[in-house]
Amino acid sequence: xxxxxxxxxxxxxxxxxxxxxxxxxxxxxxxxxxxxxxxxxxxxxxxxxxxxxxxxxxxxxxxxxxxxxxxxxxxxxxxxxxxxxxxxxxxxxxxxxxxxxxxxxxxxxxxxxxxxxxxxxxxxxxxxxxxxxxxxxxxxxxxxxx
Amino acid sequence: xxxxxxxxxxxxxxxxxxxxxxxxxxxxxxxxxxxxxxxxxxxxxxxxxxxxxxxxxxxxxxxxxxxxxxxxxxxxxxxxxxxxxxxxxxxxxxxxxxxxxxxxxxxxxxxxxxxxxxxxxxxxxxxxxxxxxxxxxxxxxxxxxx
DNA sequence: GTCGATAATAGTAATATTCCTTTGTACCGC
DNA sequence: GCGGTACAAAGGAATATTACTATTATCGAC
Numbered sequence: 001x002x003x004x005x006x007x008x009x010x011x012x013x014x015x016x017x018x019x020x021x022x023x024x025x026x027x028x029x030x031x032x033x034x035x036x037x038x039x040x041x042x043x044x045x046x047x048x049x050x051x052x053x054x055x056x057x058x059x060x061x062x063x064x065x066x067x068x069x070x071x072x073x074x075x076x077x078x079x080x081x082x083x084x085x086x087x088x089x090x091x092x093x094x095x096x097x098x099x100x101x102x103x104x105x106x107x108x109x110x111x112x113x114x115x116x117x118x119x120x121x122x123x124x125x126x127x128x129x130x131x132x133x134x135x136x137x138x139x140x141x142x143x144x145x146x
Numbered sequence: 147x148x149x150x151x152x153x154x155x156x157x158x159x160x161x162x163x164x165x166x167x168x169x170x171x172x173x174x175x176x177x178x179x180x181x182x183x184x185x186x187x188x189x190x191x192x193x194x195x196x197x198x199x200x201x202x203x204x205x206x207x208x209x210x211x212x213x214x215x216x217x218x219x220x221x222x223x224x225x226x227x228x229x230x231x232x233x234x235x236x237x238x239x240x241x242x243x244x245x246x247x248x249x250x251x252x253x254x255x256x257x258x259x260x261x262x263x264x265x266x267x268x269x270x271x272x273x274x275x276x277x278x279x280x281x282x283x284x285x286x287x288x289x290x291x292x
Numbered sequence: 293g294t295c296g297a298t299a300a301t302a303g304t305a306a307t308a309t310t311c312c313t314t315t316g317t318a319c320c321g322c
Numbered sequence: 323g324c325g326g327t328a329c330a331a332a333g334g335a336a337t338a339t340t341a342c343t344a345t346t347a348t349c350g351a352c
Contacts, residue, residue: 019299019348040338055302060226060339062300067224068246070282076222078213080206080310082338097266100214100275106266112258112279120243120252125286129246133258133279136216140271165318165329186309201332206309208330226340228308 005089006032009071016069026050027062028071037075037084070129078136079103088130095133101142108133151235152178155217162215172196173208174217183221183230216275224282225249234276241279247288254279 009028013020030046031038038046044059063085066072073094075084081103088094095108112133119126155174159166176192177184184192190205209231212218219240221230227249234240241254258279265272 017299021300021348023301053302055304056338057303057340057342058301064226070246074222074224076220076278078220080210082309097269097272097274099272100216106268106272108264109267110258110264112256118254118256118281121255122252123243123285126243126245126252127284128243128281129283131279131281132222133277135264135274135277137273137275139269163329167318167330169331199332201334202308203310203312203333204331228339 009089012069012071018065018069023047023051023054023058024062024065027059028066031063031066031072031085032087034087037086039082039084041082043085073130073132076132076134077103077105091130093130097135097137097139099139099142100136101138104139106139108135158215158217164211164215169193169197169200169204170208170211173205174212177209177212177218177231178233180233183232185228185230187228189231219276219278222278222280223249223251239276243281243283243285245285245288246282247284250285252285254281 006029009032010020010025013024013028018024026047027043030043034042040056040059040063043063044054044056047054047059063072063074067074067085071088073086073088075086075094075096077084077098078100086094093111095111097106097108099105112131119128152175155178156166156171159170159174164170172193173189176189180188186202186205186209189209190200190202193200193205209218209220213220213231217234219232219234221232221240221242223230223244224246232240239257241257243252243254245251258277265274
């Protein structure tokens with residue numbers, strides 16, 4: 001399962017004229033296999049197992065590059081925690097309920113797929129790659145607080 | 147128009163037991179009247195006109211507090227730019243098309259309001275305050291690039 | 293396989309954001 | 323109005339993120 005997705009992800013990188021450096025591929029692999037949103041620090045520590053001298057900028061830059069390819073999503077938790085990066089795959093889905101108090105998140109079952117095919121009126125040529133849908137509020141444990 | 151919204155926003159702060167400090171109210175006012183997403187730096191520079199000695203942490207902390215009240219939304223641009231903060235008002239809507247290449251954004255006409263009333267299966271007590279819906283891709287100008 | 297063009301990396305400097313501690317102040321009760 | 327209490331602010335230290343530059347490596351053409 002993993003190799004298949006990895007292959008198509010790499011193809012997408014090539015299609016955009018991006019070079020397939022070993023560091024970049026390792027970062028991609030780590031995010032893909034994590035199965036949960038990782039902080040940049042977590043990614044870096046994981047990469048250092050293989051590339052001890054990788055620079056922080058390389059990690060951040062590649063996470064940005066992968067984001068711009070639609071392979072990775074930058075999760076918006078609406079709090080002061082570090083940004084987290086999550087693999088998106090081909091479909092590019094990402095939906096959550098996020099508690100504004102404790103930061104816990106749950107999956108959103110329903111998905112507004114219809115708009116995937118929509119385009120902004122201001123730019124009919126806009127090419128949709130993916131989308132994010134997040135609902136904010138308070139989970140039952142945090143309801144009475146603040 | 148502004149005073150009305152401002153009043154209800156302040157009421158929401160009081161309801162949560164938050165103190166109405168002049169710095170906090172000034173930050174709220176600035177974000178409300180901006181009419182566009184501001185960076186923390188922009189907010190701070192604007193506040194300094196009135197409170198020259200305000201600390202950066204105060205600005206960030208209050209933007210987080212306002213976010214946790216559902217009054218402000220932290221815009222997720224999926225790039226390396228600084229996070230931006232935008233007034234959300236009572237309805238808490240926020241929808242955009244975002245170009246992954248140049249960062250330009252357009253409004254999404256359609257809105258998945260239906261899910262506003264949904265709850266996560268894992269936590270039926272979740273209380274929804276607002277939501278964000280963003281579609282990522284490439285605008286017509288950036289299509290051939292990369 | 294070698295070469296050249298071009299992009300990516302490492303390392304470091306600069307900036308942005310968060311954390312922490314002390315001091316100040318809003319707000320509740322009297 | 324006058325404390326007392328708990329939250330908030332300022333200031334500075336620590337961390338996270340981005341910018342920049344010289345060097346290295348990918349990749350396509352031969």
